[in-house]
Amino acid sequence: MANFTFLYPMWFLALIPLVALIVIQRKNQHHGGLIAPHIAKQLGMVQKKNGHSFLYGLSVIWFCVTTALAGPSFGYKETPSFQLSGARILVMDMSRSLYATDLKPNRLTQAKYKAKDLLPYWKEGMTGLVAYANSSYLVSPLTGDSKTLDNLITNLSPEIMPYKGKGSNLSAAITQSIEMMKKSGHQQGDIVVLTDGISSSQLEKVTALIDGTKWRISLLGVGTTNGAPIELPNGQLLTDNTGKTVVAKLNPQPLQQIATETHGVAQLIQSDNSDIDAIVRLTKTPLEQVTKNSDTQVNSRANHGYWLLFPIVLLSLFAFRKGMILALLLVLLPVDKSMANTLLSNDYNAHQQYEQKEYQAASEQFQSKQWKGAAQYKAGDYKGAIESLTGLSDLQSQYNLANALAQNGQLEDAKAQYESLLQAHPDMKDAQTNLDIVNKALEQQQQQQQNDKNKQSDKNKDNKEQDQNKDKQNQDSKDGSDQSSDSKDSQSQDSQQNQQNQQNQQNQQKDKSQSESESKSDKQKKSDASSQEQKQQAQDKKQQEQKEKEKSAQASDKQKEQNDAEKEKKQAQMQSQQDQVDSDAKTTDPRLQKLEQSGAKEDELLRALLYLQAQQQEPPQASENEW
Secondary structure, eight states: OTTOEESOGGGGGGHHHHHHHHHHHHHTTTSOOSSOHHHHHHTTOOOOOOOSHHHHHHHHHHHHHHHHHTOEESSEEEOOOOOSOOEEEEEEEOSGGGGBSSSSSOHHHHHHHHHHHHGGGOOSSEEEEEEESSSEEEEEEEESOHHHHHHHHHTOOGGGSSSTTSOOOHHHHHHHHHHHHHHTTOSOEEEEEEESOOOHHHHHHHHHHHTTOOEEEEEEEOSOSSOEEBBOTTSOBOBOTTSOBOEEOOOOHHHHHHHHHTTOOEEEOOSSSHHHHHHHHHHSSOOOOOOOSOOOOOEEEOOOGGGGHHHHHHHHHHHTTTOSHHHHHHHHOOBOGGGTSOOBOTTHHHHHHHHTTOHHHHHHHOOSHHHHHHHHHHTTOHHHHHHHHTTOOSHHHHHHHHHHHHHTTOHHHHHHHHHHHHHHOTTOHHHHHHHHHHHHHHHHHHHHHHHHHHHHHHHHHHHHHHHHHHHHHHHHHHHHHHHHHHHHHHHHHHHHHHHHHHHHHHHHHHHHHHHHOTTOOHHHHHHHHHHHHHHHHHHHHHHHHHHHHHHHHHHHHHHHHHHHHHHHHHHHHHHHHHHHHHHHHHHSOGGGGGGOOOOHHHHHHHHHHHHHHHHTSOOOOOOTTOO
16 A cells, blocks of 8 residues: 555545535434425325435445546556657768759759758657768768758769769668668668669669568659759760760659558659658658567556446446436546546547647647646657656656657756666666667767867967968068168167277377477378278278168068068959859859858868778679769
């Protein structure tokens, strides 16, 4: 009895009217009947005394019904729980026939449109990306980040494939997709293929590959049955070995055959979104992985009130002869059939809709927060599920809350919730599996953030180096000017010092000549004057040479500044021309704005990734549609 409890104890308030009824009945038990005893005797009517059997029977039935509605629970039962282990692979054909122009501007552009339209609907589970031409290449492993997949799809084209013009090999792409999901622990899943055609030999290989497996393949045919020439990026039309122009036509029959055999769906590309809707209806919720011999069960309280139906039915049989009031009460009694047990409740219709997979409608009617959260989760309303499940303390609700947090992108909160569950219940294998998935998603997210940070750091480093170069040039120019000024000041000081020395010498000579003899000849005076004039000329020559050096240094600095200005002007012109080219490319066709390129650097990185994979593979063989 330690586990016994009532799920809805507020129903016991319904016993209050029963108590009032018993009190009233006891007060009236001494009153006579409606007909006086002596009159009844004369009429031959024997009036019986009011007994207590009816009141006792009513009280017992009333108490049983109230107790059943209160939800007595002696243990637990299994309730819905959800896994994050579903997976799907998006496979994109990148053969040169995608350049055919029967769809405007070409098949490749339209295929990218449709792939980008699919991504927002795939919120549950993980999605990978594979591209193929004559060989298959992994573009992105399983991830829950649709933005990363969107960026990769933008940069895909036949031109970055390692082996161009060698046909298409769908069987290699299907094989790689299956291997990728198996390595992640999945034994079933969805493969969505966007292609403009499947050859007869490829049809046979794919059919043999998927025979007897649980992999579900859906296909979207990109092209028309009439076809069109293949216009390459250089403007030329693709020709075969004989020089004849190739006309790429789409045959929908192989697509339909593969979809039928794998229980998938095949669609031809449409101008509206009907083709996408058909694929999404089947692949929005991924195939769930079957877990065998699982010891972990997420349980919730079971309502055992339905056992009280048996005494209620037996006692009500005696009441029918008294009237139909009790029968009417029993007919109108709400029974909770949603627990397969049982008494109708307010959640009956909601549970019926839940069983019919009408999750959105069911979530609006459920009164139980636990079931409401489960329905909202199934309907993809993860925010609503979080609100409904938050605050519930049972193991089932906490587990589903962690799943809803993960699906809503709140990976850190989901991780904390899973870890909290595992601390209390270390044997929950499902929680451990989901925690591993969330950790992988966090690692991918952190890696992406680190890559963005590195790119920003490299950009800042380049800007810093440019600023340092400019500062160095300015410093060199300033140093040259300061050096010239210092040299000029030094020369000026030297000249003044020489003049002072000469003046002193003249004074000394004058004093000497006056002291020795005032009668020296004029010839000696002329000789002294000539010597002084020669010294003055040498000094003037030295000053002239220094001035010429200063002018030369100033001219060199001025020429260097002009060269730097011209270089910056040329760089600005080149950047302006590149911006104009990018602007023209964007405005050429407004529809292409959806596929705005994120830069040649990402395109080159993706090309390098594919070529690295190609080096690890054997060169593909020529196919039947090699061009």
